[in-house]
Amino acid sequence: MRQRLLDVLHLLDALPAPRGGERTAAHRLRAWCAERWPHVEWQVLEHGSTGGSLVADRGAGPLLYSHLDTSLDEQGAATRLVTGDDTPVGPLTVDGDTVTGFGLGVARGPAAAALVAFAEAGAGRLLLAGSGTHRRTSGITGLEAYTDAYPLPPSAIVAKCGPPTLLWHEPGAFYLTVRVSGRSGAAMVAESATPPGGVVAQAGVVLDELARWRTAFLAADPKAGQTGRACGIGAISGGWPDKPDLLPAQLRVDLYVVVGDQAEPKTLAAELTDRLRARCAASDLRDCEIDVVAEPVASAAATPADAPVVTAARAAWLDEFGTRPPPITGWTGSTDGVVLRARGVDTVRLGPRARPDTDEPRRDALSLTELAAFARMYRALLTELG
Known part of the structure; x- marks a missing residue:
């Protein structure tokens, strides 16, 4: 699992995917996946002028969702306005259990875990959406394009970095x-x-x-x-x-x-x-x-705490970590989970924790052990609910 995750992370690190400009990255990722897992039909859903999402379907089951874009580009005018620095960030690095790089928290880390989990599960759907981060006056998002083009899933799992617990209610x-x-x-x-x-x-x-x-x-x-x-x-x-x-x-x-x-x-x-x-x-x-x-x-939206996808996620968490997911209040991270819930799709969010790199705050650090644990949970949920 560790090596498969690193393979995907290195690939994503080499594919610039600023918000709304993911189309080239989506096509290159589709070609790579088709060679790696030829038994899966990988597709690119294009939207907007240069947007793109990676889509795949392996039959009945929930939608496993993350996003392909990194919000900011690695360097450029927008990055300089936010970070004060537009010099090159540098490539992905691995030091023991820690992987460090640009865009791992938003959202290459959980996206890699979702991709590997889906390829191995044999059930459910995958969407790595372009334009998956909040931006005003941005046109259609990858998730909106997906829900316009495909039937709604019975439930959804949002693979995003976040708190060390399950979220079924988002602001x-x-x-x-x-x-x-x-x-x-x-x-x-x-x-x-x-x-x-x-x-x-x-x-x-x-x-x-x-x-x-x-x-x-x-x-x-x-x-x-x-x-x-x-x-x-x-x-x-x-x-x-x-x-x-x-x-x-x-x-x-x-x-x-x-x-x-x-x-x-x-x-x-x-x-x-x-x-x-x-x-x-x-x-x-x-x-x-x-x-x-x-x-x-x-708008804020919640999935019932006893919905099948939430119950299954609690069980997967217990199986993986040996403890129940801890309670949480006051969470202030809003993702596309609210979009899915607005369309009547029961949705749960879970993923690893990212932290800024000590020496370069534009880079995120993730534990490969933790990332692999969530990939196994995503795989288990796709299989169980499929």
Whole structure:
């Protein structure tokens, strides 16, 4: 099992698969799998302009799902904006039981385990989906393309890194976009802008109120089921870096919000708008317009705790580790499991734990022993539920 996993991991490491640009990687992976396991009919499901997913079907059984894309590319403008570094990350390395490389946590590690498990199980379906990570204005995802083209499975197993337990309840997520608009001006004439000095110079007022709102939002978390709330500022923008002598008319702040309960995004956006307007009215931003827009990604959803796929996953966990999966509350990771549940598919999520590499935070580290354990559990679930 260890060697088979390493073979797949080395292959994936050599195939760039940024979100929405996985098609070439999907075709190369399909060709490799067809040579390695010719008894399986491997297919590529293309979607969007350059997206692609690896699909295979071995008869009755659940869908084993992970995703092919790595969210970011190994280097480039987007990676630099997030990590501050666009130098080459370096190839996959193996040191004893630890494998380290780019994109192992999202999601090459569990995807490799899912691929090996499916090839050996002889039952069920496999989807390694392109465009499997949250992104706004991104078009159709690999999972959406799959559910449009194929019959829905009776149940699904999401192979993703996560907590050391089973998840059958996942939170939803949405984006909030805050815009504070004044009047542009020139840096050499500070009074020409509204507010004087420009709206970006007063960003601290907005960020301070957002921090207060976040504290209240998290404190109101009802801790529904296994899930919880989370919120973070992912982007701040305003002005033109090539010409900073011009004071911009608008400050924009983008937030990612996770909710395990059935909170209404538009209601939260309206509440935040009122808070920001009140705060800005008492500051130099009093003459500015405040606007907050919510953009839903997915709603929180749960599978019944006694559903057959959850019961089977508990049994597989006990067989593999000798203990029952521990309880969990406050989980804030939202995946495509919510998409499957929204379509009426009972879904459970389980996978290894990834951690940032000590020397290079852009690389993830995984235990091969743990990865093999989850591959065996995926294989057992496909066989038992097939």
